[in-house]
Amino acid sequence: MAAIWPKNSWYVAFWSEDIKDRDLHPRRILDEPIVFYRTESGEIVALEDTCPHRLAPLSLGKAKDGDRIACAYHGLEFDRTGTCVFNPHTDHKIPPAAKVRSYQVTEKYSLVWVWMGAGTGDPGEIPDYSCLDDARPEHISTRNYMTIKADYRLIVDNLLDLSHVPFLHAGVLTGTVNDDVNVTQDGDTVTIARWSYDVPVPSLTNMMFRNDGKNVDSWLLMHWRPPSYMILDTGVREPGTPKESGTGYFGLHLLTPESEQSTHYHFGAVRFTVPPRPLEEDLKIRETISVGRKYAFEAQDAPVIEAQQARMNEVGNRRLALLEVDAGAVRVQRVLAKLVAEEQTGAAPERTPAHVR
Numbered sequence: 001m002a003a004i005w006p007k008n009s010w011y012v013a014f015w016s017e018d019i020k021d022r023d024l025h026p027r028r029i030l031d032e033p034i035v036f037y038r039t040e041s042g043e044i045v046a047l048e049d050t051c052p053h054r055l056a057p058l059s060l061g062k063a064k065d066g067d068r069i070a071c072a073y074h075g076l077e078f079d080r081t082g083t084c085v086f087n088p089h090t091d092h093k094i095p096p097a098a099k100v101r102s103y104q105v106t107e108k109y110s111l112v113w114v115w116m117g118a119g120t121g122d123p124g125e126i127p128d129y130s131c132l133d134d135a136r137p138e139h140i141s142t143r144n145y146m147t148i149k150a151d152y153r154l155i156v157d158n159l160l161d162l163s164h165v166p167f168l169h170a171g172v173l174t175g176t177v178n179d180d181v182n183v184t185q186d187g188d189t190v191t192i193a194r195w196s197y198d199v200p201v202p203s204l205t206n207m208m209f210r211n212d213g214k215n216v217d218s219w220l221l222m223h224w225r226p227p228s229y230m231i232l233d234t235g236v237r238e239p240g241t242p243k244e245s246g247t248g249y250f251g252l253h254l255l256t257p258e259s260e261q262s263t264h265y266h267f268g269a270v271r272f273t274v275p276p277r278p279l280e281e282d283l284k285i286r287e288t289i290s291v292g293r294k295y296a297f298e299a300q301d302a303p304v305i306e307a308q309q310a311r312m313n314e315v316g317n318r319r320l321a322l323l324e325v326d327a328g329a330v331r332v333q334r335v336l337a338k339l340v341a342e343e344q345t346g347a348a349p350e351r352t353p354a355h356v357r
């Protein structure tokens with residue numbers, strides 16, 4: 001089957017805080033089983049999760065001294081390079097084939113990133129999620145993770161097309177069908193901007209902004225960069241004033257294909273231009289953002305996307321009745337298809353800028 005994802009890319013594997021102590025953490029990424037763990041000195045290692053002896057998953061084993069892990073089945077030990085460095089059995093010989101792939105891995109912005117391509121990835125190409133490092137803790141929502149049983153491209157479509165918000169997320173998230181919508185493309189980066197002018201203030205942003213219930217201009221700017229890095233810049237301002245005078249949050253969406261029909265989804269939100277407030281109010285706002293977004297994605301988006309995937313499997317390819325609101329999603333799928341095709345034909349892909357916004 002033809003690939004549906006570019007391989008020459010960094011993908012998010014975990015939130016950093018989820019790789020604790022010396023536990024072994026299996027995770028399938030682009031349909032490759034990988035085991036992640038920390039060395040004794042705390043660095044992350046990512047190895048192919050298949051023992052070369054009898055193919056037992058290495059993640060069933062345990063961490064050993066230094067940077068080693070030992071297979072649970074017959075005790076072969078591997079170091080961070082994936083080389084077998086110890087055979088506990090009688091002759092202690094190590095066969096040349098006793099080696100697994102070691103993936104390049106790095107921690108940045110409280111996330112663990114793995115390079116899935118050939119050669120060496122440049123960590124400088126990881127998109128800018130520095131707001132996760134720079135913001136005060138009370139301005140960062142809970143770091144969340146879930147899997148959705150669907151092709152990651154359906155989730156990209158869902159996030160790009162925020163015209164679904166007033167339907168699927170009515171009363172939970174903010175959005176209207178009458179927004180002023182504008183799609184722009186800069187290289188391989190696509191932005192879909194939705195603005196509403198002089199409209200009633202939504203309750204969450206009212207609480208975040210002036211708490212006076214007066215009308216606002218509101219915006220939803222979704223930025224996408226290949227393969228599946230997304231940042232939503234959303235907020236409100238006093239009507240007619242500069243955007244910088246308002247407040248809002250960055251909604252962070254990081255999608256990593258687990259397999260062709262399953263996706264790891266890491267998400268969070270970081271407030272920007274936060275007006276001074278007592279800490280208790282900021283903590284309350286953080287709780288509201290965390291709970292609302294988690295509910296919207298887990299209880300509202302995921303079931304629809306999974307049901308959509310199931311129906312697509314039933315009906316196969318069929319011409320879709322696309323709407324004007326699908327323009328951005330169509331562009332993004334074209335860029336993705338181009339990148340995947342370039343990789344498969346060996347054409348050098350054009351590099352995209354390092355910053356998603």
Ligand code: FES
Pocket residue numbers: 051052053054055056071072073074075076
């Ligand atoms: S299967 Fe791993 S040591 Fe035998």
Ligand SMILES: [Fe+2]
Pocket residue numbers: 158164165168169296297301
């Ligand atoms: Fe949604």
